[in-house]
Every structure is written in structure tokens, then in C-alpha cells.
Amino acid sequence: MMRARRRREITIETHQIVAVRGRERAQRESVFCQHCAGKSEMLTIQDAARVANVSQRHLFRQVETGALHSVETPDGQLSVCLNSLQG
Ligand SMILES: [Zn+2]
Numbered sequence: 001m002m003r004a005r006r007r008r009e010i011t012i013e014t015h016q017i018v019a020v021r022g023r024e025r026a027q028r029e030s031v032f033c034q035h036c037a038g039k040s041e042m043l044t045i046q047d048a049a050r051v052a053n054v055s056q057r058h059l060f061r062q063v064e065t066g067a068l069h070s071v072e073t074p075d076g077q078l079s080v081c082l083n084s085l086q087g
Contacts, residue, residue: 033081035069042071042079052085 033040049056062068069081
């Protein structure tokens with residue numbers, strides 16, 4: 001289980017930009033964002049920072065001001081809404 005999960009994370013890192021730009025794939029699951037009141041995709045702060053090419057610190061500030069939608073996952077990780085990330 002751990003092994004499979006690790007491999008998936010590596011795959012996401014490698015193909016992330018292509019996946020987001022090209023809209024191929026379905027690695028991330030679409031979820032309901034209560035802020036958008038609609039469907040979105042939630043990214044980890046790390047992934048979001050890479051996708052948006054900004055620092056994680058910058059993203060945390062956006063979360064604080066409410067500019068960036070966020071949810072806390074059951075395991076305590078902060079996820080941000082891709083819709084709000086792209087404006
Ligand atoms: Zn949202």
C-alpha cells in the first residue's frame with residue numbers, strides 16, 4: 001500500500017504541469033468546493049505552489065485573506081481549490 005501510494009505521488013509530480021495544462025488524465029478527483037458552491041479540484045499546498053509557480057508562503061497568505069479557497073482534509077492536510085488558484 002505505501003509503495004503504491006509513493007509511486008502515485010511521483011507520477012503526479014512528474015506529469016503535473018502537463019496534466020493541468022493539457023486537461024488529459026484524471027489523477028485528481030473532482031470534489032465539491034463549498035466556497036465555489038460547485039465542483040472543483042483540491043490540490044495540496046505543495047502541488048498548488050508548483051502549478052501556480054509561486055511559493056507556499058504566498059499561498060498560505062492567500063488562504064488567510066480568503067482569496068484562495070481551502071479545506072482541511074481529515075488527515076489534517078490543507079488542500080486548496082484549483083478554481084480559486086487559477087482565478
Ligand atoms: Zn473553490
